[in-house]
Each structure stands twice: as structure tokens, then as C-alpha cells.
Amino acid sequence: MDKALILVKKYEDYLNRIFEIIKERGKKACYVTFNKTPDFILESAAKHNIQKDKLYFIDGITARIKSSAKIKNSVQISYFDNLSKISNNIRKIVNKGYPLVIFDSLSNLLIYPSINDSSIVKSLKVLFESLDKVNGEVAFVCYEKDIGNYSLDKTLSLFNKIIKPSSELFGT
Structure with a gap:
């Protein structure tokens, strides 16, 4: 299974x-978003010829901005700091046929005081193990400047690919 950190x-x-x-992967994707609405992502995806039915969202933004927009293929969440619940939702969506997980972004987890390095590492390990069983893949977005953060440094070893801003995607 590819586990990429972008x-x-x-x-x-x-x-x-x-x-x-x-x-490139040609798979349906479970898109976990904390900072962009699914509507915005779908609008951008259409410009790249990605069809709506290719994406299923775990939406952590719409409820926060008090938008009433509800799109098909999305689950709105308000428990941003409960990694276990988020992971459970990811597994459910992967089991619906969306084996590529895009997590936007790992950096967003740093703002929650209840999330610490051990909870991030533990949750990612459990998630990755369950995705391995169904040939799932993950791509986590992370701001480059946050890599020095102690919490994120502990997660680096969980990924088998680190894609830097100027490097090729999933290439080498």
C-alpha cells in the first residue's frame, strides 16, 4: 500500500x-477535508475532468462555517479532534469502494490541544493497518513548515513516500 505524505x-x-x-491512481477517493468545502473541491475537480462520483467526502468545514450546503457522497463531522471516529468513517467509505484516501491536512490536527503525538501515531497505525487489508492507499497533505513539529516528526516513519513541493508525484 502506498502511504504518501505530500x-x-x-x-x-x-x-x-x-x-x-x-x-494517476484511477481510483475513487475518500477526501477528508478540514479547510475546503466539498463544493469548492468539486468545482476545482471538474476543471481537471474528475467526476463528482469519484469523490466521497468527510467534511469538517461545512458545519463550522454554518453553511447549509449538503452534497451527495459526504459525511459532515464536528468532532475534529476525535481521530478514532474520523478513522471509522474513513474505513466505512473505503469499504463503499473509495480505496484512495486523501487527508487534507495533517497540519490541521495540530490546532487541537486534545490531539498529541502519540494519539496521531496510534490512530494512523490503526488506520493504515485496516487500509492494508483492503488494498487502500493514502495521501496526507502536510505543510512543509510543520514537519519540525514534534507531533508530526513521530509520524514520518509511517509513510513510505514523502513528496516534496518540487518532486514528482508517487514517482520515485
Whole structure:
């Protein structure tokens, strides 16, 4: 199973990189979002010829911005700091036929005081083990500047690919 960590610059529009991965892998994707609405992502995806039914969202933004928008193939969440519940939702969606998991972003977890390095590592290990059983793949987005953060340093060994801002996607 590919477990990629995509490092991005703070204000970089990295959606293009994510869409390249989705197209390259040719799989339906479970997209976990904490900072972009599914509507925005779908609008951008359409410009890259990615059809709506290729994406299923775990939406951590719409409820926070008090938007009433509800799209098909999405689960709205309000428990941003409960990694166990998020992982359970990811597994359910993967089992519905969305084996590629895009997590946008690992950096967003750092704002929750209840999430510490051991909980991130533990949750990712459990998630990755369950995805291994169903040939799932993951691509986690992370701001490059956050890699020095103690919590994220502990997670690096869980990934088998680190994609830097200028490197090829899933290539080498």
C-alpha cells in the first residue's frame, strides 16, 4: 500500500497535486477535508475532468462555517479532534469502494490541544493497518513548515513516500 505524505508550501494551491494523484491512481477517493468545502473541491475537480462520483467526502468545514450546503457522497463531522471516529468513517467509505484516501491536512490536527503525538501515531497505525487489508492507499497533505513539529516528526516513519513541493508525484 502506498502511504504518501505530500509536503506543500503554506499558501500553495496544492489541489492540482491532489487531482494528479487521483487521476494517476484511477481510483475513487475518500477526501477528508478540514479547510475546503466539498463544493469548492468539486468545482476545482471538474476543471481537471474528475467526476463528482469519484469523490466521497468527510467534511469538517461545512458545519463550522454554518453553511447549509449538503452534497451527495459526504459525511459532515464536528468532532475534529476525535481521530478514532474520523478513522471509522474513513474505513466505512473505503469499504463503499473509495480505496484512495486523501487527508487534507495533517497540519490541521495540530490546532487541537486534545490531539498529541502519540494519539496521531496510534490512530494512523490503526488506520493504515485496516487500509492494508483492503488494498487502500493514502495521501496526507502536510505543510512543509510543520514537519519540525514534534507531533508530526513521530509520524514520518509511517509513510513510505514523502513528496516534496518540487518532486514528482508517487514517482520515485
